[in-house]
Amino acid sequence: MSVALIRNKDVQVSATRSHAAWPIGTLRYLIAATFTGFCLFPFYVIVTTALKAETAIFAWPPVWSFQPTLQSFYNALFVFGGRSAVSYLINSIVISAVSTFLAVALGAMAAYGFARFSFAGKGRLAFWILSTRFAPPVAFIVPIYLMVQKVGLLDSHIALILIYTAMNLSLVIWILRGFFAEIPIEIEEAALVDGYSRLQIFWRVAVPLVRPGIVSAAILSAIFSWNEFLYAMVLTQSRAATLPVYLAGFSNSMGLAWGEYMAAGTMAVLPILVFTFALQKYLVRGLTFGAVK
C-alpha cells in the first residue's frame, strides 16, 4: 500500500489532501529537506571559512557566529606570496569562454549535419563521437603532453582551449542533435523553396529555433572547462594557468592558508551557482546525452 502511495501520482495528489496520509507527506518533507541541507552544507562551509579570520578557522569547537572579514579574499587576490589569483581567474574566464564558443559553434554545425543529412557510416560516426565523452583525461595526458610540447604550446592558452573544445564537442553535438531533429522539416523546406542555400538555412532558420538547446549546451561546456583540473595542471605553469591550478597550490601551503584557498574556492564556485539555475531544465537531459529526458 505504501509503495503504491509513494509511486502513484494520482494517489499522491489525493493523499496530500486526505487525512490518513499526512505522516507520509511529512516524512517526505523531512527526508527531502535533510538531504537538501546535506547537499548545501559544504557550500556554507566554503563561504563562511573564506569570511573567517584565521583564529576562527582553526577554532575548536567550530565557531558559528563571527565577525566576517574580507581579508582572505584580499590576500588571495592581491598579496598572497606573489601568487595573486587574479591572473588565474582571468585565464579561467578567457579559456572557458573561447573553448565554449568553439565547441558550441563547431558542435552545432556537426549536430545539424547529423540531424538533417544522411551519408554512409553516419550512425557509427555519431556513436563514436558520443564515446569520446568517456575519454578519461588521465589516460590521454601522456600523449597530449608530448604533442603539446612538440608543437611548442606548453603553458599557452590555445592548447587548453583546443583540448577543452574537443572535450565538450560530444556533449554539444548530442544535445543539439536532438533539438535540431525536433524542428519540423517543413520550415526548412519552405526556406529552401525561397532560395536559401543549405548553409543559410542552418544559420538563419535552424539555429535561432534551437536557442534553448544552445544556451544549455554552452552553459554545460563552460562549467566543464571551468572545472577541468588535470590538463590545466600538467600543461600550464603560470602564463596560462587556470583557477584549478591555483587551488592545487594548497598542497604546498602546509595546510595553513585555509582562508585564502576557501576564498579562491568561493570564486570558483559562485559563477556555477548562478549558471545552474539558468539551465535547470535541460541539465539531466544534457548530462545523460538525451538518454533520460
Add this chain to the structure above:
Amino acid sequence: MKLAVERRRATLVLIAPALAILLALNLFPIVYALYISVHYWMLARPQPPRFVGLSNYEQLFFDERFRNAVLVSLKFIALAVGTELLLGFGLAFVFNARLRGMATLRKLTLLPSLVMPLVVGLVWFYMFNENFGIVNWIWVMLGGTRVPFLTQGTLALLSIVATDVWQWTPFVMLVFFAALQALPEYVYEAARIDGLSGSQIFFRVTLPLLRPAILIVLIIRAVDALRSLELVFMMTKGGPAGDTEVLPWYLYTTGFMSLDLGYAAAMAVLMLALVTVLSQLFVRQLESRGATP
C-alpha cells in the same frame, strides 16, 4: 543533380571541423599512447626513447603497486557508485511527489554535481580535519573520540567515498526522478486492474521499466569514478601507504613525478581498453532505446 552536390558539400562543411578536432585530440592520442607504451620513454632526458616491445606491459603484470591501485580503484568505484545508486534510487521516490516546495528542494540538490571537484576536495579535506574539522566535531558531540579520518587506511578511503557520494548522489537521484516522471500512467492503471499488490507493482512493473535508466547512470558514474583523481589529489595524495592510491593517481605520479612516460602510457592503454568496453555498453543502451542519430 545540382542539389545533391550542394547537399554533399554542405554536409562536409558542417561536420568536418568538429571531426578534425576530435581526430587530432581523441583518436590520434590513443594511437600515440600505444606507440609511447612500447618504448622506454623518460621525460626530460636527453636520450631518445628506446623501443622495448611489450616490456612495459610485462612489468605492469608483476607490479605490486599497480595491482594495489587497480584494487583500490575497484573498491572506490564499487563503494561510491553502489551507495550513490542505492541512495539516489530511494531519494527519487521521496522527491517524486507533487507537494508544495518539493521542486525547489530538488533544484537545490543539483548544485554539488556542478562544483569544481578540486573545491569539493578542499572543503571536505577541511571538514574531515582531525583537529578542527566539523565531521569530527559532530562525532565528538555524539560521544565519540577524535578520529584521524584521512590518515588511517580504510577510513581514508571511506572518507573519499563519502565525499564522492556527497557530490554525485543528487545527480543519480535526478536521473531516476526524470525516469520516474516519464513512466506512463496507464501501465499502473492496468497493473491495479489486474489486482497486483504494491510490492508486486514495484518489482514487476516499476523496476523493469527503470532498468535502462539504472544501466545508463551506472555506466556514466562508473566511468567518471574510474577517472577521477581530484579528491585523492586534494585529500590524501594516495596515502596512507597507498591505501587511497587509485589508478589515475598512480598513472599521474608515474608520468609526471617519476617521469616514466612509457610505463604511464601502458597503464593509460589498459585504462582506455576498459573505458572503451564500458562506453560501448552505454552506446548499446542508447541504440536499443531508439536514439538513432
